[in-house]
Amino acid sequence: MPVLRIPRLAALACAACLILAGCGPDERDTQRPPAPAGVTARAGTATSAHVMWDQADGRAGVTGYDVYLGSKKVKAVPGEKHMTDIDGLTPSAAYTFTVRARDAAGNVSPRSAAVPVTMPAPAVDDRVAPTRPTRLVGRADGARAATLAWTGSADDVGVTSYDIYQGGVRIHSVSGNATTARITGLRPDTVYTFTVRARDAGDNSSPSAGAVDVTTAPAKGSGTSTAPADFRAVSVMEAGRRYIELSWVPPRTDEVVEEYEMFLDSRPTTTIRWGAAPPAGRATYRFDAGDRREASYRVKIRARLPDGNWGAFSAQRAVVVDDGGR
Structure with a gap:
């Protein structure tokens, strides 16, 4: 029987190719991130909606989020964000939003639960801002969340949403019928300063409620404290x-x-x-x-x-x- 002889360098090259071919696909990250939880959608004005979701656990490796209006992707958001505004909507129309998470390997999560929102009717020449929310209070819900509550505002047409600000940046919105909000994704053992503004369908914002400080609890176990x-x-x-x-x-x-x-x-x-x-x-x-x-x-x-x-x-x-x- 004839013997096929392969030069040593060629044999090593073939072996390397086989190893790479065999290992490459098996080692590729194919694990999908979990679907985003806690998705909410609130009308901000007659033509814009504020979509928010719970930020993924750091171990999930999420690098971005995609927001869908029905079946169409309308916004891509970096992984460190967990909210966005969708503009250009139609007054009085009904919409449904979902969110998907992406990781560095390109894996995409299943869609989140669908959340509906109905836009308010356009305000007729509404130039009067709502009154200031009052009696703002806050409490920590453990190490990574806080709950805020306030007395609602008045408006000549109607309050469509309340915007929560932290450090001068809007971080959350709830409907105009709500007077409480739960803020998640906070850092343990940290002082946060929150305030609230009311907004109407004409996109007029009230003055800010008096600021409230909330200190989150230390993390359990051997978590690093933020205290000197x-x-x-x-x-x-x-x-x-x-x-x-x-x-x-x-x-x-x-x-x-x-x-x-x-x-x-x-x-x-x-x-x-x-x-x-x-x-x-x-x-x-x-x-x-x-x-x-x-x-x-x-x-x-x-x-x-x-x-x-x-x-x-x-x-x-x-x-x-x-x-x-x-």
Whole structure:
């Protein structure tokens, strides 16, 4: 029987091709993300709707979302967003929206549950804004959500929606009949400041309700806290002057923390920043304690996180200013 001899280099090349051909398709990511949950659609004006959904868990690998009006894709949204406005709609018409998630490998989730919305009739020369919402209150729902409630606004034609703002940015909308909203996708152990505005079909917005601060709970387990750790406050004497020296370990975040807010006797008193780059390790800050001897102070700080929100407070320390330092 004749023997077919293959040169060694050619044989190795063939083997490599077989390995690549065999492994490539099997190793490709074919796992579809889950369908987005919590999809809502609210009329913002007579011609625009606000569509929102729950942001996917970070482990799902979602890099974007596609919003569908009926069977037609009308908007693509990056993965860090979980809401969008759809414009150009017809007053008094009924629509149905769905959302699909996409991952980096191009896998697309099943469609979300379909949500209907009926647009209001166009307002006739409506130039009067709704009144300001009042009695805004908020509470944390665990580590990653919050619930807001307020007293509704009045309008000469009718309120079509309430817009929730956080840090000056609209993050959510509910219908004009609602006076509560649940905000999800928040960060544990973080202070969020919310306010609410009413909007009518003429796209007139009310003044903002009084702001409310909500602090989310720390994450369970070994989650990283946003509070400065190992916070210390001591009295020191230098060149005949008395100072209070603070020191702490910065919270661990994705980026360097550049700003802190100091509270003295429960009142915000100063913002702490560095002229150059903030210290990489333990941070210190010293301020003049004044001329009052044996004065007692309570001090605590909190960090402004890279996303612009305030983190949780450090432990509060009591310090007595004396001449000898301690």
